Amino acid sequence: MPILAPPAVGGWLMGSATLVLAIIVVGGVTRLTESGLSITEWKPITGVVPPITREEWEAEFAKYKETPEFKLLNHSITVEEFKSIFFWEWGHRVLGRLIGVAFVGPLAYFALRKKIDGRMTRRLFGLGLLIGAQGALGWYMVKSGLDNKHLEIPGSVPRVSQYRLAAHLGTAFLLYLGMFGTGLSIIKDWKYAKGAAWSGSTTGDISKILQNPVVKRIKVASWALMGLVFVTAMSGAFVAGLDAGLLYNEFPLMGGRLAPPSDELFDPAYAKNADKSDLWWRNIFENPTTVQFDHRVLAITTYLGTTALWLRTLNPAVRAALPPLATTAIRAAFTMANIQVLLGISTLLYLVPIPLAAAHQAGSVMLLSAMTHVLISLRRPGGAARLWRRFNATQATVKKTQP
Ligand code: HEM
Numbered sequence: 001m002p003i004l005a006p007p008a009v010g011g012w013l014m015g016s017a018t019l020v021l022a023i024i025v026v027g028g029v030t031r032l033t034e035s036g037l038s039i040t041e042w043k044p045i046t047g048v049v050p051p052i053t054r055e056e057w058e059a060e061f062a063k064y065k066e067t068p069e070f071k072l073l074n075h076s077i078t079v080e081e082f083k084s085i086f087f088w089e090w091g092h093r094v095l096g097r098l099i100g101v102a103f104v105g106p107l108a109y110f111a112l113r114k115k116i117d118g119r120m121t122r123r124l125f126g127l128g129l130l131i132g133a134q135g136a137l138g139w140y141m142v143k144s145g146l147d148n149k150h151l152e153i154p155g156s157v158p159r160v161s162q163y164r165l166a167a168h169l170g171t172a173f174l175l176y177l178g179m180f181g182t183g184l185s186i187i188k189d190w191k192y193a194k195g196a197a198w199s200g201s202t203t204g205d206i207s208k209i210l211q212n213p214v215v216k217r218i219k220v221a222s223w224a225l226m227g228l229v230f231v232t233a234m235s236g237a238f239v240a241g242l243d244a245g246l247l248y249n250e251f252p253l254m255g256g257r258l259a260p261p262s263d264e265l266f267d268p269a270y271a272k273n274a275d276k277s278d279l280w281w282r283n284i285f286e287n288p289t290t291v292q293f294d295h296r297v298l299a300i301t302t303y304l305g306t307t308a309l310w311l312r313t314l315n316p317a318v319r320a321a322l323p324p325l326a327t328t329a330i331r332a333a334f335t336m337a338n339i340q341v342l343l344g345i346s347t348l349l350y351l352v353p354i355p356l357a358a359a360h361q362a363g364s365v366m367l368l369s370a371m372t373h374v375l376i377s378l379r380r381p382g383g384a385a386r387l388w389r390r391f392n393a394t395q396a397t398v399k400k401t402q403p
Pocket of ligand 1: 229
């Protein structure tokens with residue numbers, strides 16, 4: 001019989017996903033409190049221990065004093081103020097290491113005790129590598145903010161590259177989704193193998209339910225929506241990276257109009273090529289006005305998409321065809337989209353206060369989780385779960401027929 005991962009594996013993955021959610025929020029607060037450039041070195045092992053004595057703090061502060069951020073923005077900061085920004089960045093890095101240890105240790109245990117099959121081991125090993133890559137990417141991002149070129153370019157703001165910030169946040173989201181999605185699937189598969197209904201469908205063959213063209217269309221739409229939520233979240237990282245939430249603090253208009261004028265959206269000042277051939281893409285990724293406008297358009301499209309999906313489930317024929325859990329999961333995703341849009345608008349209107357901006361960032365993870373739940377509720381149980389269910393059912397029949 002194939003190996004069926006026990007719920008403990010699912011629980012561990014869900015726990016790891018929660019830690020990743022925590023580090024995403026801590027990372028957001030680190031950025032929002034402008035603490036991310038306070039540690040100037042990357043020491044994967046010894047960096048766990050923060051400075052303790054007065055001399056150690058002075059030495060750490062002296063390194064910070066060499067950074068463009070100190071020279072251009074924070075030159076009047078005291079060592080006590082430095083400690084508070086240091087501890088956000090330090091906490092973020094320590095949490096990263098904790099995630100690595102809390103993932104690799106149990107993974108080795110489950111693989112050695114043959115609690116997971118080869119395919120699952122390879123997939124989880126891939127997630128483990130992603131944790132390591134994420135650490136390296138984080139340092140690559142921080143380095144862009146420590147670069148002395150900020151001192152040479154007039155008007156340059158010493159902050160990390162928005163491209164690297166988006167890559168770092170995108171990888172964190174993928175890691176979270178990998179852990180959350182796999183964990184949830186394992187728990188659902190286990191329950192199914194033990195005889196529970198799949199996605200709440202107590203009647204009918206689940207494979208046939210999923211073959212229904214109505215259900216298939218909802219599934220395709222849900223995948224497309226998942227992609228759209230992800231792209232919207234990535235565009236949000238560009239808004240955050242360029243501090244573009246500090247412009248146009250009104251909604252739904254921008255400067256009294258639905259869209260800023262085109263010469264502002266595609267400002268030639270952002271093009272670097274002599275022939276201006278990079279005018280479009282540079283404005284899309286580097287002009288704060290355009291970046292904010294894109295985020296609004298993508299967010300509204302995402303919102304309309306979730307609304308349309310939810311409205312489809314109100315149709316009695318669609319509701320009858322869908323597994324009940326899929327209907328509930330779609331409703332939850334729609335609710336989360338409402339919350340997320342409200343958080344986004346409030347973040348903008350109130351000029352990016354830290355609690356709202358952090359809640360908006362966590363909200364994007366919640367929306368991605370809700371969409372993952374929709375997709376899992378529309379997935380077929382895994383092969384091992386199907387075989388185990390049949391095996392368990394046969395065993396139960398044999399037991400019943402035995403005198
Ligand atoms: C489906 C809807 C949305 C999603 C998935 C989403 C996602 C995100 C994400 C992931 C970030 C980056 C957060 C960070 O790194 O700190 C962000 C930033 C931001 N979003 Fe949204 N967003 C949505 C809707 C909106 C709406 C409707 C608005 C308002 C018009 C908005 C305004 C902002 C602002 C101002 C920021 C920058 C906050 C900062 O600097 O930390 N968002 N968004």
